Amino acid sequence: MTKTTAVAPLRIGVIGVGRIGRMHAELIAYQVPGAALGAVYDSSEPAARGVAAELGVPAVASVDEILDSELDAVAICSSSDTHVDLLIAAAQADKAVFCEKPVSLDLAEVDRALAAIDAAGVPFQIGFNRRFDPAHASVREAVVSGAVGDPHLVRISSRDPEPPPLDYVKSSGGLFLDMMIHDFDMARFVTGTEVVEVFARGALRIEPSFAQAGDIDTALVTLVHQDGCLTAIDNSRRAAYGYDQRVEVFGSLGMAVSENPRAHTGSVITADGERRPPNPDFFLGRYLPSYVREWLAFIEAVKTGATPPVSTADARAPLVIGLAAARSLREGRPVRVEEVQPA
Amino acid sequence: MTKTTAVAPLRIGVIGVGRIGRMHAELIAYQVPGAALGAVYDSSEPAARGVAAELGVPAVASVDEILDSELDAVAICSSSDTHVDLLIAAAQADKAVFCEKPVSLDLAEVDRALAAIDAAGVPFQIGFNRRFDPAHASVREAVVSGAVGDPHLVRISSRDPEPPPLDYVKSSGGLFLDMMIHDFDMARFVTGTEVVEVFARGALRIEPSFAQAGDIDTALVTLVHQDGCLTAIDNSRRAAYGYDQRVEVFGSLGMAVSENPRAHTGSVITADGERRPPNPDFFLGRYLPSYVREWLAFIEAVKTGATPPVSTADARAPLVIGLAAARSLREGRPVRVEEVQPA
């Protein structure tokens, strides 16, 4: 639990300290060995000052104070629509960059940001933290090691305990780009192959008001991978029993699976049967180890000069799949990912 | 284990005593209370005589000897291409009829047979035994009772331990009509709603020789139900870890699941982790209770005059879905089931 302070920690500035940014700031401050929190910035000065005071670091008044500082890296955790400009500025300032997903909902913008990063040659990692969850990572390892053979079928379920507010949904890019994008990343990650075709079906079953945002709350998507592997992904905005993610790779030699644990291991069995608790209902508790581990991977990459493990191609591809899914839903037909490219 | 002999057992003749017919004959003879095996017939006389001798009943030389007898019911377990004529003859002979699936691979022929049954008004049950498996049935019960609310998403996996011989595949109607038809039935059964659209993707990953039969060995299918429920079904002809069927209904209030048990409950845990046995590799062992229970349901229906629980509409609908899946695969687009109807 205690972080061991390395000789020369990576000094990191956090931009944006809403729910997810504050969590990253706390992890960097308290729990990630080899990292040090250098400063925090938020467009809300009181928010920045509150977090800064609690964590014992300066709250700066502008992003430039971070970019012009001696800090080694920045964590971009502000609202999605600010990511592209911040990424370009950080790249030009020669900072290593960790960025929460998505880079942008606009593919041309994504390409503009990623081009700047590539041009500057700075280390870049996108925040697909689930790759670092020990259970999901074990599924990937079973593919890499050959234990399950060639992937033939993949099943991924992601279901949230509660839908987000309508206002959030309106600017989220929709279920495919806001929620299922994690699963598109997971499909690429666990199989190690690219997706070539997407077929999507969706429904509005939970929250009728989402119709105002033109969004759905329930979806089932088929992905065809370049090697013929077939992936089924289902999403729901509300699982009555809590937070539910499951990943399964079925291959020529066997199957690897991961799931969310129940809230605890207690169980009661009577003449009526056995009763166990539901799933936990909040992602921070479920995925805390994955956030720490994604930071460790980023720090290791920056220190050794290696490319971070979830880099520019991984930031772009799930967005493309998500755009293809949205088009498939609109047009009622399977869509090739190559159809979804900037003009 | 011991069958209790009822006062007036239903006397049943079994037509066809290959693997599945012999099993039905043994169940009727030894394990199904309220039933009595009256006679067996097989196009191979030695096969019929062997089974008859072992079970202590007559082997008859023609189907007519069964149809013209005093027997109450017939079990049609011969090869699929004989089912339609036998069904019509049995209906005209006023016998209650249990028939192994499928009625026919030809929808017009199915309709001809089912029309004869409806005209005669004889009890009819089709052999979708998985409905009677206690685990899968508990999923249906969770929908009927309202425990899981309205079904939003269904996931069904069916994977066999080994692919059948190429010769079998050639006359089987293909994966959708031979194997996934059980899952199409299951999707209708657990949700209680009809399917309106099918999208299929398939691949040949296991047994390249199936290309000679124009068949696939791996498939992923999306079903859209009339109420908007979305179902994903995956099939594989070879699961290295044994026989695998899983059913899941996710609804507005929760989720119900069923799966195949491991071969036994033993487990060993060392520094390398925990090791449990693979799945059983044979369907008879896995589904034996379901076969007994489907007979009990048939007998109960015949005795009380009720319609058997898996009757003519249930014999027809999965075939239509399977034909739509095959067309979807051929044409690369979602297919409405109403597109698949006899001229």
Add this chain to the structure above:
Amino acid sequence: MTKTTAVAPLRIGVIGVGRIGRMHAELIAYQVPGAALGAVYDSSEPAARGVAAELGVPAVASVDEILDSELDAVAICSSSDTHVDLLIAAAQADKAVFCEKPVSLDLAEVDRALAAIDAAGVPFQIGFNRRFDPAHASVREAVVSGAVGDPHLVRISSRDPEPPPLDYVKSSGGLFLDMMIHDFDMARFVTGTEVVEVFARGALRIEPSFAQAGDIDTALVTLVHQDGCLTAIDNSRRAAYGYDQRVEVFGSLGMAVSENPRAHTGSVITADGERRPPNPDFFLGRYLPSYVREWLAFIEAVKTGATPPVSTADARAPLVIGLAAARSLREGRPVRVEEVQPA
């Protein structure tokens, strides 16, 4: 499911066709390859005639008709107080003998019967069927293979769904000799070592009327094995959730466990948590495969001339442990098994 008839099946006569004897007769008749049911005897002639008619074999009027016949083996399934005389008679008649447990509740009588068997040199197997259960057998295998290292601690739970009738209890020998004797056998079986000391505590918590029989319905026993391994066994005559047996060997390199499966694998999870079915409530269903497997082992041993896998020493030792447990409970102290020997 179908038994394959071997060229020269072992012809077996069953003595006693109450619940357990009838089951053995049916298994031999229908499900055990390599065995043939030759005749049945029961002290109740109508019972014998009923089973004989159903299974298509003769009902004989005396035990001698079986012992003087050409049959290869006898299965002694009559009431416990007849076992010793039948064993001696069967040994003198040179029959291979399968005997339900216990040989006798009187150790001197046990020794008299086993001496007769040893003197005659006939194959002998005692009916500790749980050794043949695939799950429990896998625990033993994990010890034999060295996977779990040297056994340090063993935990065994056995709990029945319902207590037997008081009349049965009065002649049963008490909980230690009637019920826990299976667990004493299991402790020796899975560890492969003898027990040297027993400490027992018991209580009457479920069925106060058992006080009339001087019996308990709940017990916890500590066994010390000759190599220092320590075993805890608990028994209850009533588990509200069904039939429960669990075995665990903890050793220097890991742990092996087995348990009873739930009634089926269905599960429902809602906001209130997950619900699974209780255990099955009847031992025949739970242990059917073990009964078939114990017959296969017996037949194999008889045919090859090997000593059956659960033979005279295994018939005697659990009884001695049970007698030591009873004395420990009476005297409130640990008892060495060597204290319990015939005068």
Add this chain to the structure above:
Amino acid sequence: MTKTTAVAPLRIGVIGVGRIGRMHAELIAYQVPGAALGAVYDSSEPAARGVAAELGVPAVASVDEILDSELDAVAICSSSDTHVDLLIAAAQADKAVFCEKPVSLDLAEVDRALAAIDAAGVPFQIGFNRRFDPAHASVREAVVSGAVGDPHLVRISSRDPEPPPLDYVKSSGGLFLDMMIHDFDMARFVTGTEVVEVFARGALRIEPSFAQAGDIDTALVTLVHQDGCLTAIDNSRRAAYGYDQRVEVFGSLGMAVSENPRAHTGSVITADGERRPPNPDFFLGRYLPSYVREWLAFIEAVKTGATPPVSTADARAPLVIGLAAARSLREGRPVRVEEVQPA
């Protein structure tokens, strides 16, 4: 994850910042809502200064500086032999006291300390954190709610990944007072009844050098509760598969169980069977939520004036059971707990 700062946090000084004390200091500083870390003390000044610097609080040079301060409470986390004097001093200084177990290995000393606490009337809580683990707590809840009925049988296993160093063992009081004391507490906690008799058997199977300390590394203990409930506790100093605690209460209406989760939920199944990860190997990760929850319970009790939930009687009783277990092992007989009382 973020602690919410209450209006008037309980200000706590931590005495002793070795492994467990440092953890408590960090929890109070960062993760326990309603608490504030006021100061730390350690007999090693550099250790105190290091922790103080990291957590941003003063390191004081003497215990008196804490006792004479305005702080509301002290956490006694120093070595066990200092607990009695510190408890008495803290009571006299009118501080609320949280104390790591054990109070002392000497029952007369325990009584002296607890008498001082009772005399001063200060809130006191002993650190039996496992009571606050959600899984184990659910077992207790199933007894309190009546779900499992009257407890008849309890099974508790506790096994550590690795034995402690011999030097630690020499001053630990031995396995019963150092390790199994948690399980004695658990037996009282989950049943809600006192223990009246103890029978212990132990062995040295893992670490022969412990013979120098007169200690064992493997033990099996029977407890008889005042209502006749029977408890089996087994302990091992080394489980090859990781950290293992399991609790089971079997009662008249059913059974409640808890166990340690596997390291993660990933699983791979092939023709060789299923493989899951071993248990986690460190107690801090396993029991972190329980430590936070025990602090919340303490703070709530202090703020409301209620008696903390694990108070003086709970500090004393497990020690008495442990002393009885040690005597039982020495003397080879069951020992009544009333035999173990100060002169």
